[in-house]
Amino acid sequence: MARIEPRILKGFRDYLPEVMIPRTRLLRRIVEVFERYGFDPLDTPSLEYAEILLGKAGPEAEKLFYRFEDQGGRDVALRYELTISLARVVAQYRNDLSRPFKRYQMGPVWRAESPARGRFREFWQCDVDIVGTDSLLADAECIAVDYSVMRALNVPNYVIRFNNRKLFRGLQARIGVSDNAVMDAVMRGIDKFDKVGEAGVRAELTGQVGNGGFTAAGLELVFEFLKLAEGNLATAARIEKLASFLKGSELGERGCAELREVYDNATALGVPDEVLRVDPTIVRGLDYYTGTVFETFLLDLPGFGSVMSGGRYDGLIGLFAGEEIPAVGISVGIDRLISALEELKLLPKARSTAAVLVTVFAPETQGYSLKATSALRKAGVPTELYLDTKAKLGKQLKYAGKRGFPLVVIAGPEEEKEGVVSLRNMATGEQSRIPFSQLVQAVQDNYVDPDPGVATGRSWDWEFRADMIDRVPPVGGVYLLRNGNHEVLKCGWATFGNLPDAIRESVSGEQRAEVKAFDWYEVRDDRLSQMLADFMNEKLNPKFGKA
């Protein structure tokens, strides 16, 4: 038989483990945020009637659908995005779903676009949407989700730039453009501000002067409007400037009132003022947005574009229901975000999920190795067993190095006779003999969980680097700081939500240098946390004194 050449389609890609491991961890954290905000998971078919999926897509988008006739002669297509299926679900199950309907959905979508750097024909979307309410609280919730996702992923230095599409209708009135198509062209020009700068936008808009009431004076007014956002002003003052510029336009004034309300609600929901910025250059390319729009930019990657965006779109979700259904949503550009974090060296790489490789010294001691493997896994330690019982130990250690396992267990005949195992730290090459019964503890003492996610963990070989504390989730509980010999330097506790901050602020100055590791334990009871910390302070005599 002729060998078939292994290849994949242009514009598609495989996610090998090295990429998939951090990706999976990121998605898990994003799901955790979505659920913390009360969004429930939904899944819909990848394949639907083309008639449904095409929805309001224009002829340009239509060309990009993977569309074909199925075995039953039906005109079907792969989904191009997730929102149109949400619109179908809302119409189809209208009697079963509560309103508002808050759902998150994550999954692949397909577009037959020309492949380019960072652009694929199959890629994931991660959306949350709130359907069925025009309350601006919902817009603020989406911005708060944005903030919480960035926080959960420990993204530093970013800004959520937000705007309201109604402002452009106010601007249209102010500059006297009578033709909506011309205003749309003006907005498409403004949308490129980030990419092409003022000069680029000016060149593009100049081409529209003379059309549909757009004058050279109007062009100058556009730039006057766009510049209202510049400089160091408080958000309220910034909105005030926009409002006074648009005075007299009902839609413009309404847009500004909405901006104000969304801003107030977002900050009341805990979004810090410093990550929010009203910005009249934010348009959002897609033309179905009707009110609030927002995009998220990484300050350390200028020109990279938005990694999380969304807005209010009151005209789309009702498409199949035959009525107008208001909606607001946000989409995480997961693959863009991963690229960005990679570029910023903020993505913890991992060649394997396992913490330990258990080697098999010889066929005779295989049973002892299996016993060690089983004990580690039972205790929740991700453990790989070396499978070739005939391979030399050197080969097994080389494999461990290649796969990036931090620890290796050696359980040879000598070890078995003495009831011990050898534990090798692959980073330092140190190897120590440990009674079998203490194996799990020794692994825990030497292993840093790269993705503690929830509830408990230990960070070993921590040189008080901020990013180690960043891995601690915002829970309540107790913590212990230790030196290189596992001795306790300090214990303390934190109320719900405050554990990372408490650890971060627990020592300062010269004490920091001595801290080499910390343990932390989520306790879902503040009274108990306090009591445990008191106990530990009393019994362990921490070197730095009682907290």
Next chain:
Amino acid sequence: MARIEPRILKGFRDYLPEVMIPRTRLLRRIVEVFERYGFDPLDTPSLEYAEILLGKAGPEAEKLFYRFEDQGGRDVALRYELTISLARVVAQYRNDLSRPFKRYQMGPVWRAESPARGRFREFWQCDVDIVGTDSLLADAECIAVDYSVMRALNVPNYVIRFNNRKLFRGLQARIGVSDNAVMDAVMRGIDKFDKVGEAGVRAELTGQVGNGGFTAAGLELVFEFLKLAEGNLATAARIEKLASFLKGSELGERGCAELREVYDNATALGVPDEVLRVDPTIVRGLDYYTGTVFETFLLDLPGFGSVMSGGRYDGLIGLFAGEEIPAVGISVGIDRLISALEELKLLPKARSTAAVLVTVFAPETQGYSLKATSALRKAGVPTELYLDTKAKLGKQLKYAGKRGFPLVVIAGPEEEKEGVVSLRNMATGEQSRIPFSQLVQAVQDNYVDPDPGVATGRSWDWEFRADMIDRVPPVGGVYLLRNGNHEVLKCGWATFGNLPDAIRESVSGEQRAEVKAFDWYEVRDDRLSQMLADFMNEKLNPKFGKA
């Protein structure tokens, strides 16, 4: 514009939140097991060259592919299963991937089958495979994964029935069938044993008598062979009976030796003897299996079929590499398993992921509600904010009931003035006023996390029902048993892996009735667990005495 009717394709389905919530939780637990066994995640495109995906599929399967020509005139198809793409990946990245390559993959596959109850045209597969080793340790690892998944999902009363395809070659020699195609037909008949019983199989095999050396005496020998597995025998003795029946056939004897080795390794890896059963009627329909095969049956659902299956297939993975690459794997029938758990009433239903609804009493107190929402979310409590500030409280409570939120926060003007909130338990209708600063604690005191997953949790209103303890993951740590007034009855600790068992065995007899709740905290340090338990026993004076 004419309204488009909202509908989905025949054989496809939407997963609404009520189904998606437990499904997501199950998948999360399965991933946790896969990673604990050192499998790394992989993802591959849904759409590939038809030439690749068709692989070794016969003409029957070929008809079921969703296959079409893409915009570039390429002959493409949606994947039918995940293994063929694994074969492609192994060939394509041969220089980058270590051997053995252990990966898990979860995702949808598409088959244009006639829809039937429980059979869909788009469904998920969850596979783990170990590629590149013929070590029988790998076969045992797959069986151990099977066991650990069942355990992680708290499935009671099941059996993993395993066999080795080489036994059938031994049987073929024993009954003198010269034509492999006839033996294949005999095996296909045996494969139906579970569905149609002995009489059904006999009827089918009788039709083959006279073909390719298959005699009436041979037919009787087949049933003699199949019955060797009956009765109450230890596994070793059972294998011994099969081996002596197949004596003289090299392949038959080798198959029995492999059965023995796989069984020994699986038990050494911690799989309890009582869930393992050698069974010569296990064939596995797919014909690419070459050695070990196994299926998992729920004893409480006879006739339901296997929920997790797999085996060794040494001929498929090398398809694109141009060499033979041994492989063994296991696949979780996630949707079948969910149906089964539903039928057994073992699937915790959930109408929402959120624990609390924060109501908005009036527009004036909206800020106070937002503050409560933010505080709860910051502490990690999944919280939904009611979004319509104009809705009456009664309507909001009705909504909470419909959505199944266990707790509701009421933060009206009176509450705000006094710096308290009202917390309403939706199950009992009880409502209590709580200082704002104690809101998070009060929610934790009254909320049972339905999916603690890892590391910490509290089970409230627990009447010492076994299924509540089953939710505790197998970690180490400390626990507290409490009565209805939160008073501590007993404290204790458990070494790594043993927390659920320790809680289960902590009280007995008449003490049980008094226990109404328990807290548990994972501690990744046995020394610390012991110390904490000592402290708690000393300070809290547990009513039942010291552990």
